[in-house]
Amino acid sequence: MRAQLAGFAAGILALHLLPSLPPPFTVFVAGLPLAAVLAIGRRWVGLALVLGFGWGVLVAGVRLAERLPAGADVVRDVSGKVVSLPERAADRVRFVLAPDRTPGNAGLPSRIRVDWYRPGGAASPPGDEIGAGERWRFTLRLRPPNAPFNQYGYDAERQFLLAGIGASGVVQKSAAERLTPAAPGSLLAYRADLGDWLERTLPARTSALARALLLGDRSGFDDDDWARYTATGTGHLVAISGLHIGLVAGFGLALCRLLLLALPGVTRRWPALVLATWGGVLLAAAYGVLSGLLLPSRRALVMLLAAALVLGTQRAVRPWQAWWLAFAGVLALDPSAALGAGFWLSFGAVAWLIYGFAAGRGPRQWFAGLAFAQLLLSFGLAPLGIWFFGRISLVGPLVNLLAVPLVGLLALPLMFMALLLHLAGLPADGLLQIASWPLQAFEALLAFAAAPEWAVLPGHAGLPAVLMATAGLLWLFAPRPVPGRGLAVVWLLPLLMPRQDAPDTGDFAATVFDVGQGLAVAVRTPEHLLLYDTGPGDGHGRDWLAAAVAPALRAYGAPPLDLVLVSHGDLDHRGGLETALAFRPATIIGSEPHYAERCTAGRRWVWDGVEFRILHPGPHLPYLGNDSSCVLQVSGRHGRLLLPGDLGLAGEAALLARHDDGDLGAEILVAGHHGSRGSTSPAWLDAVRPALTIISQGRYNRFGFPHHEVLERLAGAGSAVLDTGACGGITLRYDGTQWTARGARTARRWWRAPPPAACRWPVVPGG
Secondary structure: OHHHHHHHHHHHHHHOOOOOOOOHHHHHHHHHHHHHHHHHOOOHHHHHHHHHHHHHHHHHHHHHHOOOOOOOOEEEEEEEEEOOOOEEOOOEEEEEEEEOOOHHHOOOOOOEEEEEEOOOOOOOOOOOOOOOOOEEEEEEEEEOOOOOOOOOOOOHHHHHHHHOOOEEEEEEEEEEEEEEOOOOOOHHHHHHHHHHHHHHHOOHHHHHHHHHHHHOOOOOOOHHHHHHHHHHOOHHHOOOOHHHHHHHHHHHHHHHHHHHHOOHHHHHHOOHHHHHHHHHHHHHHHHHHHOOOOHHHHHHHHHHHHHHHHHHOOOOOOHHHHHHHHHHHHHHHOHHHHHOHHHHHHHHHHHHHHHHHHHHOOOOOHHHHHHHHHHHHHHHOHHHHHHHHOEEEOOHHHHHHHHHHHHHHHHHHHHHHHHHHHHOOOOOHHHHHHHHHHHHHHHHHHHHHOOOHHHEEEOOOOHHHHHHHHHHHHHHOOOOOOOOHHHHHHHHHHHOOOOOOOOOOOOOEEEEOOOOOOOOEEEEOOOOEEEEOOOOEOOOOOEOHHHHHHHHHHHHOOOOOOEEEEOOOOHHHHOOHHHHHHHOOOEEEEOOOOOOEEOOOOOEEEEOOEEEEEEEOOOOOOOOHHHHOOEEEEEEOOEEEEEOOOOOHHHHHHHHHHOOOOOOOOOEEEOHHHHOOOOOOHHHHHHHOOOEEEEOOOOOOOOOOOOHHHHHHHHHOOOEEEEHHHHOOEEEEEOOOOEEEEEHHHOOOOOOOOOOOOOEEOOOOOO
16 A cells, blocks of 8 residues: 555656646546556556546646736726735735635636735724624735746745635725624634734733744744744744644543543443544644644644544554555645645654654653654754755754743643633633743743854755755664664765855856846855845845845855945845845945945956956945946956946936946846836947846836836847846856856746746747
8 A cells, every 4th residue: 555655646746847737638638548557457556656647737727727817917806705814014914815706706716815005104004904704895906926036035936826825916095895794703703813812911922923833823923033943943833733733632632531531431332542542633623723724734634634544443554654644645635735845844754753763763761762853853854954945953953852842842732721711711811821931931042042153054955965865864864783874974965065056267157136126136256246236125124135035145155245235225226135134244335325335436356357346326426316326347257247226317328428438348237227218228238238138127017117118229239138027036157158048937837837038048949
């Protein structure tokens, strides 16, 4: 049976390697006779493989059919039910809306993520009165699931797919009307009431953690919180996962065993252990429902159900058989689950524990066993951590040794008992406050452990390095008779080796990141790294740099950064500066007066044979906003890159007047002001003569960038054009014979919409 389960799972996993989905009808026509042949020949593993692939294609096709078509951008009146706990921020409220199944909502997906922004001049955030479970009517601007996409960054379309969301919407001009309140006693309304109870009873920071543990609502965490969880390897403790579901199931099992002691007649008919196990499963399922049945909860419940079924058969079933049953069961229920990091980390953790403690191996004492398990998981999951997140925590093993008992064995059971008292209408505030004490100790532990700069080790590894490191770890933790155990450490080294794609001396590589309606460009030489602009944000930590730019900077070898250059003061260019400070830049240069080091024409430096020149603004000019943009020219032995920020027509004219013909020439130009009509004049293009122009702009932006006049000017100048909104982040490098540019969206996967334009330069035939 284990081989057949593995074959079924492999069939589903094979689907996720495809750039696009095959038509379901084609799979059915080709797969049905193949399945029949395999069944007649009793090739059960092959049959399971074919069935798994066909099932995956069917479910994935249904998911994709739920989405708005690529390129759709419409305004519609939509009525529906709020089916998530609203996430409130200073300037907006976000929630998931399930449209009513009415003729007026025809063609809409079953779930829409909605953002309701504060109207201009409003004193308080919009939608303060909106609640889970209520029905509303909105005028929404609807678009397909879409967000900035970069080679190493956050894949929003994958996350939308995992959450079952088929469109994103923005409330237009605060046009909203409540139709009906939440149904009395509904689960959504009750979850909202519990969240309010936690906020009333506990301090703000502790209540955010309690909401995450009890309700699966992590909207109360800010970027600093996530940075601490990452640095200490404790993110799994604040996401309802197998650990929490298992602890609640264990609590329920123990409680049922106590109750069964008073019911001896029941245990004469059914084994007490089986009854208590199912009692624990039911309590864990109730906890999962209360927490919103998020993907980690569903995955953990399937694993728990598989274990309970195995136990209920009262047959000797090996741990690996139960593992494969749960693995294949989760994929059968949701084939897209394998796209999430949590899927592999959860099943990887269980697999390592089975491997490490199989056949009676491992320490016998409970504390030594806990320490060994933590060591096993920290090392065993390190390759996956680097693969998915580009870093691992060095302090994680020790921190988790203390944090798991604090959260899992103290705080969570106490909070669950307080919750049961609250459900029964009994006083529970005191017990909840006692439960907050270990949570406060947990927060203090994280603040202390995350402080050292060496707490996190960055890394980057491809699939061969991850597989090699995993094989080395299997060797390292193998039974004692395996010889040469110490040599396994060598197999881990590829995880920590620096990237080998740095440019040669005298050359540079650059990435124009997709950060929406903003700009961020990384320029690399063999030994140095510069960041030109930091993308859009509010200047206080809410920005796109952490999700879109930071993963690439870590892959390039930062921190530290050698230089951050902020072209000018607009928030779409400097909004991520606070987040960039985490990369410890040696120097920060800006054109605004408050910078200690001003961006001034004439400044020049050389890194690894590559020359960097600041061409604008002049030393005596006042700050003029866009026209004071810091213009940077990068010159390598094979070509130039010109970065003009938001320089407008007046700034271009001033720069042209100060420089001789040919001095501004560059093979590659990043268009000024995101392709605005007020930049990129014909005279400017005559002087620069770019072979390629890159436009950094947000897809579906409200300004209509790039302007059609700019595109016409570029076409007349003979310049190829790529834009980040269509292509994702664009990587530039000299490949030994010519300059090449490639958008991140050319790496096709079936869950991502294909780019609407050619995203490679020079154009690859058939690409």
